[in-house]
Amino acid sequence: MTGMTNTEITAQIDRQTFALGGDLTVRRIGYGTMRLADTPDIKPTEAVVWHAPTPRAAALDVLRAAVENGVQLIDTADSYALGGSEELIAEALHPYAQDVVVATKVGMTRPSPSEWVPIGHPAYIRQQAELSLRRLRVERIDLLQLHRIDPEVPLADQIGALKQLQDEGKVRHIGLSEVTVEELEQALEIAPIATVQNWYNLATRQHDAVVDFTAERGIAFMPFFPIAIGGHAGEDSPVLEVAREVGATPAQTALAWLLHRSPNILPIPGTTSGKHLVENLGALAIELTDEQYARLDGIAAAEAAKAAEAEATAGE
Template sequence: MTNNANSSDTTIFELGGDLPVRRVGYGTMRLADGPGDPTGPEARIWTAPADRAAAVGLLRTAAEAGVTLFDTADAYALGAGEELLAEALHPYGNGVAVATKAGVVRPSPTEWVPLGHPAYLRQQAELSLRRLRTERIDLLYLHRLDERFPVAEQVGALKQLQEEGKVRHIGLSEVTVAQLEEAEAVAPIAAVQNLYNLATRDHEAVVDHTAGRGIAFVPFFPVAMGGHADPDGPVARVAREVGATPSQTALAWLLHRAPHILPIPGTSSAAHLVENLGALDVALTEEQFARLDREVGASSGS
């Protein structure tokens, strides 16, 4: 598998070796729900956006600003997230790659329950194809592994969809190295989406493993910086040094960490969207990267 290692453009990664995407994508999860609903890890992601026209406009703004990787899931607002993406961007064209996920059921606003029955995964992919108005999903993640079914059966369902031409690339979410290796024995894995950011680095081993395999590592909640991001904290100090915002600096740390890392920050603000994309233009020195690595890691307990 190849990636962008030999390319002079470090802002591009070839997903799966054949699908070039910019290294800062857009996570659509936060477009669900409305004002006053919980955000962050407590977000319900249960209903379609209260202001649908604004959400459609934001997605189109993202594409116009240069975002090429859009991330959603069938579990976001019970499929309404996929429908919103299609309303905004279909027909997608060669410059847009859509990633979605299957393998989690939502019996209530507070429940996210893994369900890895192979037939269910294939059914959900068929529904995603309809909602996204496409004949092939660019990247389909197994949203969560279900311990009730063998990994080979769950990944095998996605492989069957790939062989049928309905899925271009297969991804996994929230997995360990051992789980990833087990999945790789069944089908090529193009991307892993785990929780990872400057302050939360439990998946360092997965980052390193994917780097060696040419697999994209897609951190979600990439700008969750915590209390150390105060105006006198290490992130803000480096941000002032490089002429960037703290959020841009946190994303720049991820981009500097390894060339296969593709953060997908989400936002409901056009201004924050443009700010996040600006991280591609922020260059950290090795000293600044190491200082953030050391000081933020120490303050967060990572």
């Protein structure tokens, strides 16, 4: 940042942080721990997230490296490796640094390695929060997110259980995962919502309206699977073109697009590699021009057209 004025330096730092719930300021690239399960050679799209990671020492090293390299937001869930992910985080990082926020999720059961079943019964949500408190070794969870809305239970009861935990001092902020604008509006009538965590990246854009809605209300949007996997990052693609122009990797460029998309976006890429971890964090230093952003933004239209064509063909 040589040659920059104090105002420019401050503006750049501000662009790199966001205050969750208005009071927990974190850097805008966190670390998602879903990949820290099973074995490192399993593809992300094939992972069952069922067993504690092997080798365990390597997973502990990656978590510690994340914090050492400036990550301030660690995201997990009670269903990852049946609580094993939360235990791993505590083993690696407890006692937690004052500026580290640990977020977890409840409301999803794992009857088998292939099943993810939402259960939103208030008593179950509260019980799972108690177990998360024990596994994370904390008295209050910084951010507790409802993993999925259970369609069999009134939303008011599910959000009400989270609000009860907040009122009891066991939860600081409440978040939701994979929700629509309408569902978020209903939840906001019951309790303050600090974050939304939906599937979103360059090629997966069905939640554009949610991004805009949360941005208008100061709610953090935490995209999972933020680095899209597909042909759009291949040779002669806009991602690779822009990556070469800014001196970055395609993964960094995809993350930079998210950071440019809206100031409330906090990507939480996961990896089992310390090298990829550092690479992902490097996206914070990449500034795209409006023209480069627009070129990358065009990928969404192309991907949507492909999906529509595939759907139409399948229906013939």
